[in-house]
Amino acid sequence: xxxxxxxxLLIALPSLLGISVVLFTVLALAPGDPFEEMATNPxxxxxxxxxxxxxxxxxxxxxxxxxxxxxxxxxxxxGFSFASRVDVDTLILQRLxxxxxxxxxxxxxxxAIALPVGIYAATRPYSIFDQIANTxxxxxxxxxxxxxxxxxxxxxxxxxxxxxxxxxxxISATGWRWYWEQIRQAIMPVMVLGLxxxxxxxxxxxxxxxxxxxxxxxxTARAKGLGEKTVVVRHVxxxxxxxxxTLVALQMPTVFGGAxxxxxxxxxxxxxxLLISAILANDTPVIMAVTFVFACLVVTFNLIADVLYGWxxxxxxxx
Amino acid sequence: xxxTEIHGMVADVKEGKLSRRGFMQRLAAFGVAAxxxxxxxxxxxxxxxxxxxxxxPTRAGGxxxxxxLLWQAPTLLNPHFAIGTKDQEGSRVFYEPLAGWDTxxxxxxxxxxxxxxxxxxxxxADGLSVTWKLKPNVKWHDGRPFTADDCLxxxxxxxxxxxxxxxxxxxxxxxxxxxNDLTIKITFAKPTPFWADAFVGAAGMILPKHVFEPxxxxxxxxxxxxxxxxxxxxxxxxxxxxxxxxRGERNADYHIANQPxxxxxxxxxxxxxxxxxxxxxQTGEFDYAWNMQVEDEILLRMERGxxxxxxxxxxxNIEFIMLNTTDPWTEVDGERSSVKTxxxxxTDPAVRAAINLLIDRESVQKFIYGRGGRATANxxxxxxxxxxxxxxxxxxxxxxxxxxxxxxWVRGADGIRAKGGNKLKxxxxxxxxxPRQKNQAIVKQAAQRAGIDIELKSVTASVFFSSDVANPxxxxxxxCDMQMYTTTMLQPDPERFMLQLVSWEIANKDNKxxxxxxxxxxxxxxxxxxxxxxxxxxxxRRTALFIRMNDIFCGxxxxxxxxxxTRMAASSNNLVVQPSGWDLDLWMLNAWFRP
Numbered sequence: 001x002x003x004x005x006x007x008x009l010l011i012a013l014p015s016l017l018g019i020s021v022v023l024f025t026v027l028a029l030a031p032g033d034p035f036e037e038m039a040t041n042p043x044x045x046x047x048x049x050x051x052x053x054x055x056x057x058x059x060x061x062x063x064x065x066x067x068x069x070x071x072x073x074x075x076x077x078x079g080f081s082f083a084s085r086v087d088v089d090t091l092i093l094q095r096l097x098x099x100x101x102x103x104x105x106x107x108x109x110x111x112a113i114a115l116p117v118g119i120y121a122a123t124r125p126y127s128i129f130d131q132i133a134n135t136x137x138x139x140x141x142x143x144x145x146x147x148x149x150x151x152x153x154x155x156x157x158x159x160x161x162x163x164x165x166x167x168x169x170x171i172s173a174t175g176w177r178w179y180w181e182q183i184r185q186a187i188m189p190v191m192v193l194g195l196x197x198x199x200x201x202x203x204x205x206x207x208x209x210x211x212x213x214x215x216x217x218x219x220t221a222r223a224k225g226l227g228e229k230t231v232v233v234r235h236v237x238x239x240x241x242x243x244x245x246t247l248v249a250l251q252m253p254t255v256f257g258g259a260x261x262x263x264x265x266x267x268x269x270x271x272x273x274l275l276i277s278a279i280l281a282n283d284t285p286v287i288m289a290v291t292f293v294f295a296c297l298v299v300t301f302n303l304i305a306d307v308l309y310g311w312x313x314x315x316x317x318x319x
Numbered sequence: 320x321x322x323t324e325i326h327g328m329v330a331d332v333k334e335g336k337l338s339r340r341g342f343m344q345r346l347a348a349f350g351v352a353a354x355x356x357x358x359x360x361x362x363x364x365x366x367x368x369x370x371x372x373x374x375x376p377t378r379a380g381g382x383x384x385x386x387x388l389l390w391q392a393p394t395l396l397n398p399h400f401a402i403g404t405k406d407q408e409g410s411r412v413f414y415e416p417l418a419g420w421d422t423x424x425x426x427x428x429x430x431x432x433x434x435x436x437x438x439x440x441x442x443x444a445d446g447l448s449v450t451w452k453l454k455p456n457v458k459w460h461d462g463r464p465f466t467a468d469d470c471l472x473x474x475x476x477x478x479x480x481x482x483x484x485x486x487x488x489x490x491x492x493x494x495x496x497x498x499n500d501l502t503i504k505i506t507f508a509k510p511t512p513f514w515a516d517a518f519v520g521a522a523g524m525i526l527p528k529h530v531f532e533p534x535x536x537x538x539x540x541x542x543x544x545x546x547x548x549x550x551x552x553x554x555x556x557x558x559x560x561x562x563x564x565x566r567g568e569r570n571a572d573y574h575i576a577n578q579p580x581x582x583x584x585x586x587x588x589x590x591x592x593x594x595x596x597x598x599x600x601q602t603g604e605f606d607y608a609w610n611m612q613v614e615d616e617i618l619l620r621m622e623r624g625x626x627x628x629x630x631x632x633x634x635x636n637i638e639f640i641m642l643n644t645t646d647p648w649t650e651v652d653g654e655r656s657s658v659k660t661x662x663x664x665x666t667d668p669a670v671r672a673a674i675n676l677l678i679d680r681e682s683v684q685k686f687i688y689g690r691g692g693r694a695t696a697n698x699x700x701x702x703x704x705x706x707x708x709x710x711x712x713x714x715x716x717x718x719x720x721x722x723x724x725x726x727x728w729v730r731g732a733d734g735i736r737a738k739g740g741n742k743l744k745x746x747x748x749x750x751x752x753x754p755r756q757k758n759q760a761i762v763k764q765a766a767q768r769a770g771i772d773i774e775l776k777s778v779t780a781s782v783f784f785s786s787d788v789a790n791p792x793x794x795x796x797x798x799c800d801m802q803m804y805t806t807t808m809l810q811p812d813p814e815r816f817m818l819q820l821v822s823w824e825i826a827n828k829d830n831k832x833x834x835x836x837x838x839x840x841x842x843x844x845x846x847x848x849x850x851x852x853x854x855x856x857x858x859x860r861r862t863a864l865f866i867r868m869n870d871i872f873c874g875x876x877x878x879x880x881x882x883x884x885t886r887m888a889a890s891s892n893n894l895v896v897q898p899s900g901w902d903l904d905l906w907m908l909n910a911w912f913r914p
Contacts, residue, residue: 031779031781031782031785031787031790032781032782032785032787033785033786033787034402035402035786036781036784036785036786037402037403037404038402038403038485044485044486044488045488046786046830046833046834046835047488047833048485048487048488049786050831050833051480051483051487052483052485055483080540081394081561082402083394083395083402083561083562084394084395084546084561084562085395085397085400085540085545086394086395086545086546086561091561091562094560094561094563095563153594153597157602158597158601158602161602164602164604165594165597165598165602165604166388166587166590166598166604166605168564168585168587169560169563169564170558170564170566170585172384172583264589264590264591265590265594266590267587267588267589267590269560269562269563269564269589273562273563273589274562277392277394277562277589281394281402282781
């Protein structure tokens, strides 16, 4: 187990390095200029913009800029944003709580819906409940989050006027009122993300449980005279959930990706909206850092999924 | 004057065609007194005018929270690092300049005791210096007094290349002396008729010396105050998260009596223009939003809800088409569209005149921009004194056909006119932006009926407006026959704006396409007019010279103006804002109130 972990971590390093090279090259090839807005402003002479470009090292060759970035990164210096001149790590840390709160809640919501619905549907395959659950799951993961997001805003904010659609990180209320406001503004984004995830999880859970429920040991358990509840919870679900757990771990980075759009729509000050505004402003150090964080998340969650799998299912050995 | 005429004029005021002041003056000409004229407007729901609204609250505070939505969010709060308007708006909440510009292009003092003028002797007769008297008893938010030293420091800070300030252009060539603690004298290297640049408006916000002194030059990025400003304005800093939220509270020691009205201010960022408009006009979650790049039709639909409204503010911005008289398809010395070449067809004035007649400005205004623009034949459209009365526009396909027939351009078998083997086939480029693509289509359709074939090309805005020397699709390279974009005029004096029309600013390979004359057209007369205007201390003469430059370029149809653009903001119905087309949206935040 120990050597396995060390080996996997060592493999992760070159892949992260490769990812950073690709990201940097793509960003360098992409058109755009962080000081673009100054170009159309007649009050700012072009020399000012050229001097700024030179000062921030944008005019140097790509490989030079990459090695400079890499060397700084190794020492834990993430660079500073061209747009705000603030250190990138400060910016990311500022945005992290909102993202974790919204994504965490939506994951909990997704699992809270998917597990009972998926299991119940699998124990009664092709029943009315199963049909309905399947249909909704299908609709749920076919609708992209940007669409459901806008739909929710239209219905709950504009027509019904129940919920605010601008997420605020600074709520001035205190005590219970603070919690209430926090929940009210988080309902829509959490629902949008949570329902989308719940839909795909439901289908995974259902098929995983269906696979297990037909196996001989389940029949044996039933033949022993165990109650239906014990059979399902102790024998079926414990085995069926092994692939689901891995799946949830593997889905985590995707969830961060999906949140980019949702964060933009609801103005949640999270990492995703930071990435979008950085891309629009051609703020290379921020784009680099955020995408690199995403890359690290993908690699880490892959590793976590593999380790979890082996831990849950002792038949799988670490080699 | 009868009732119908008055109604017509009220409608013009509502659409922004006629200024409130113009309305009052016209009615006054017919013997209607100003208060009555005001009542007519008030009755028709346009009391919310562009000119300054008198501040009515009788004490400071008590207005509750003011919530502003800037969908392009401020990312830093040092006005001298501001890359775009969004950062300047954020900084303006806390910092103030000596004076700002109102919507008619007049100076309004903030930290100055009075506006310098020739009459009171503070602007020297030779145009070489200006003396500003500072307002006494002004305190920074931390309680320290504001003095001339702060002005001197700000100029020195911005002018230092190591600081990497974006306002360096304003401060690098001027000399500032301290006359006494409350008086400064700015000296220029040569006679400068437009003296109100340094310490005025968006680039003029003054920094506190005692806070920024240790962080001048290379250490500028480390100043904690870049994100925690200490200013002199009506609101004190509480909290800022770059790109997300900015909060402030009322400054109890503000130097203008009874201001501000609001107890706290919150500026939220993120999202897009349409949903920002919704949050203000439709749901009322926010009180004010800026830069409503939203089709007017959508805004009008939202306004039916009755919670908020769109406010058009006339500005100097102009959406125009530029015709290329150099050859964009032949490469000479490593560049296309070089002044050494001549366009095979667009060098014929008749062709350019015909194209001008094929632009249906009225329809573009009516169906695409709505209150967002006004059809015009001029490059300079504001302030009124600089607007040329000589240019007229017309949409007339028959007339265009006749001009082309007379000039010997004959339709071929494919319906496209040609002369000497050169066909009237053009590539017309602009940035990707829904109204611009519609505008392109309207021009293409009309041109077809006159035997001109136009191929439309759209370039992503981030490429079109970039300074990327390697990219052939930027607007400054102009590697096509016609192009369209908006150019901004940020000061009520057209001198900087007119640099786009002089020969030494022609964009070419040598200046890495950084020159501002993108059309590449030059005229000795326009050059001479500009040089004279630069040094002319007689305002009337200067105005005449700028108008002449406008007439040369528009009359030659090199610049084909389409619409004078208005800046759109959205405001809640129970908020009185003080908009200005010549300064920031938040330039007079101190005098906003709820009626």
